[in-house]
Amino acid sequence: MTAQVMPEKPLQGSYALGRENTPPPSHKRLEGKIAIVTGGARGIGEATVRLFARHGAKVVVADVEDSLGNALADSLAPSVTYFHCDVSLEEDIQNLIESTISRYGQLDILFNNAGVLGNQSKAHKSIVDFDIDEFDRVMRVNVRGVALGIKHAARVMIPRRVGCILSTASVAGVMGGLGPHAYTASKHAIVGLTKNTACELGRYGIRINCISPFGVATPMLINAWRSSSDEEEDFMDFGMPRDEEVEKMEDFVRGLANLKGPTLRAKDIAEAALYLASDESKYVSGHNLVVDGGITTSRNCVNL
Helix, strand or coil, X not given: CCCCCCCCCCCCHHHHHCCCCCCCCCCCCCCCCEEXXXXXXXXXXXXXXXXXXHCCCEEEEEECCHHHHHHHHHHHXXXXXXXXXXXXXXXXXXXXXXXXXXHHCCCCEEEECCCCCCCCCHHHCCHHHCCHHHHHHHHHHHHHHHHHHHHHHHXXXXXXXXXXXXXXXXXXXXCCCCCCHHHHHHHHHHHHHHHHHHHHHHHHCEEEEEXXXXXXXXXXXHHHHHHHCCCCCCCCCCCCCCHHHHHHHHHHHHHHCCCCCCCCCHHHHHHHHHHHHCHHXXXXXXXXXXXXXXXXXXXXXXXX
C-alpha cells in the first residue's frame, strides 16, 4: 500500500514572511561574521536578518522604512542595528559601509536585497507603452543599488582578502516572460554584474553570488499585484497583506511550479542566502542560485 503524501497547508500572516519562533541552531554558521542586509526591514530581507542573527552574525539592517527597520533592530538587539539607506544614492551606500566598519571593524557579508518591482499593471506591460521614466526608476534601485553595494563593499573587503557579496536577482533574470520589461532587464543586469564582478574579485578571495527566487508572498509583491487588479487602485498602499491575500498568492505560485507540494516562503530564500554567506559554500562564486520549484526549466512564459 502506497503512503499518501498530503499537500502542505498554507501558513498565514507573519508565518508566511519567515517570522517563525524557532529555537536557536545548535551550530551557528555565521558566528563572528558582520553582515549588512539592504531592504532588510521586511519580506525576504527581514527573514534573512532574523536567520543571520540566529546563526551568530551581527547584522546591520539597511532600509528606507525607518519605523519597520528600527522595530526589527530593537526586537533583535544587540545583534541587529538599523541604518537608514537609499541604495540608489552613492553617499548613503558609502556611509552605510563606513558606519559598519567604524562600529564593528570589518564587513564579511553584504546582501544586496533591496529592490523594487515597478508597475505591474497590465496597461504598462507592452513594449509599445514602454515608460522610460519607470524604467529609470527601476534600474536606479535594482541595478545602480547593487553596483554601488558591490563597489563599496569590495573596497573594504579587498585589503582583508576575504568577503561574501550576495544579491537578490529573480527568475525574471533567468528567462523571458516572467515579469515586466523594466524589472526583467534589471534582474538580468544583476546576474551579469554577479558574474563579472566574481571574475574580478575572485583573486582577492571575495565570493560574489546571487539568488533568483520565484514569487514569494511578501508585502512588496502583494501590494504590486493589488495595483494591477481592477479592485485595488491604491498603488502606494504598503500595508501588511491580509491572510487571504497571502494564501491566494501562495496558491498561485504553487500552481505554476513544477515541483509540487512545498510552498515558497521568504525563509526559504533566507536559507539560500545563509548557505551562500556561510563557509559551507567557500568554493561557490559567480553562481546564480535559482529557487523556483523548477519553473525556469519547465515553462516558456507566464502571461507577459
